[in-house]
Amino acid sequence: MSRIEEKFLETFGEEPDLVAAAPGRVNLIGEHIDYSDGFVLPFAIKDRTLVAARKRSDSTVRIASAQRRNKVVTVDINQVKPGLKGEWERYALGVLWSLGVKDGVDLMIDGHVPLGAGLSSSAALECSVATAMNHLFDLGFNLEELARLTQKAENQYVGVPCGIMDQSVSLMATQGSALLLDCRDLSTKNIPFDVASSGLELLIIDTQAHHALTDGGYAERRASCESAVAKLGITSLRELTIEKLQESSALLTETEFIRVRHAVTEMKRVLDCVDALSASDFEKVGQLINQSHASLRDDYTVSCPELDTAVDAALAAGALGSRMVGGGFGGSAIALIQASKTTETIKAIEKAFSQKGFKAPRFFTSLPSQGAELLSRR
Numbered sequence: 001m002s003r004i005e006e007k008f009l010e011t012f013g014e015e016p017d018l019v020a021a022a023p024g025r026v027n028l029i030g031e032h033i034d035y036s037d038g039f040v041l042p043f044a045i046k047d048r049t050l051v052a053a054r055k056r057s058d059s060t061v062r063i064a065s066a067q068r069r070n071k072v073v074t075v076d077i078n079q080v081k082p083g084l085k086g087e088w089e090r091y092a093l094g095v096l097w098s099l100g101v102k103d104g105v106d107l108m109i110d111g112h113v114p115l116g117a118g119l120s121s122s123a124a125l126e127c128s129v130a131t132a133m134n135h136l137f138d139l140g141f142n143l144e145e146l147a148r149l150t151q152k153a154e155n156q157y158v159g160v161p162c163g164i165m166d167q168s169v170s171l172m173a174t175q176g177s178a179l180l181l182d183c184r185d186l187s188t189k190n191i192p193f194d195v196a197s198s199g200l201e202l203l204i205i206d207t208q209a210h211h212a213l214t215d216g217g218y219a220e221r222r223a224s225c226e227s228a229v230a231k232l233g234i235t236s237l238r239e240l241t242i243e244k245l246q247e248s249s250a251l252l253t254e255t256e257f258i259r260v261r262h263a264v265t266e267m268k269r270v271l272d273c274v275d276a277l278s279a280s281d282f283e284k285v286g287q288l289i290n291q292s293h294a295s296l297r298d299d300y301t302v303s304c305p306e307l308d309t310a311v312d313a314a315l316a317a318g319a320l321g322s323r324m325v326g327g328g329f330g331g332s333a334i335a336l337i338q339a340s341k342t343t344e345t346i347k348a349i350e351k352a353f354s355q356k357g358f359k360a361p362r363f364f365t366s367l368p369s370q371g372a373e374l375l376s377r378r
């Protein structure tokens, strides 16, 4: 019996019907443009969240998590609606609600995606629960539908105005590839991402910084993009080119202009990065990653001193490229480095953090891994 099956048995007194899993993510490039219908290029990391589930014959939902000492939260499925108060379990309950689950169920969660590191532990939780429910109740949703429904759970039930990138990659990623996702129609293309055979490594640096700005700052960036779209009379920023933006600059406030400039240039960088990857031109990939960071720092203003320090120290230690990933204001950065320089780079970043009096960062590496899957079924 696996660890999660044992925990399920220990907590609920019976064996689960099935076990599903979904990973966290890092984003190679394409930041803060999923909600503007852009292209993004994330990949799934090896760390994932597991969920074991069992159908019940009544309307009770019981949820426990190995990370919360298996404490059981109990609620009637008929009460599961936006507005119901709760803690971490809202991410799981929101998915039951958005998928339209009407029956009772027991759920045991075991999460291995680092929490609060900007690696989408919340999407991993949502997508593991969605995958489990889709199989357990034969709901028949395809991956695009599951991505939209898990995003709906986070937007409407948990109340976080996120885009569609994290849930999509957690559900759709393929081992060995980054996922080129068109956020306009959720079409995808696997882009082989094999840095190891070129002697490189993608280092993930968790700055351990969490700035309070996160929620308001994210919503404020989205709002600037939406007001610009309205003023320009277009459907989304995807329709703009940098030339058209320059011509229409008088219609926008200065803040809207720089936010939109980030979005338009970032969309192009994603496609350029796909070309560079297919040519194994990692110098170019590094340059694009650096430009992305500068744009997020200067035009989108979602970086923070810890992220900038990580990026600057990685570059000073010889990284080909480095940038913040995810929503920003803390969380993680990535650095594309020579594999032989991993220890040296880590030391350089640690030194820079300690000199500035920041909390020590954490480091991870991960190859592109598989998206959500059913692991076992009785």
Ligand code: GLA
Binding pocket: 030, 031, 032, 033, 034, 035, 162, 163, 164, 165, 166, 326, 327, 328
């Ligand atoms: C967070 C959101 C995503 C995306 C990124 C920024 O991770 O959940 O939808 O907007 O920020 O690219």
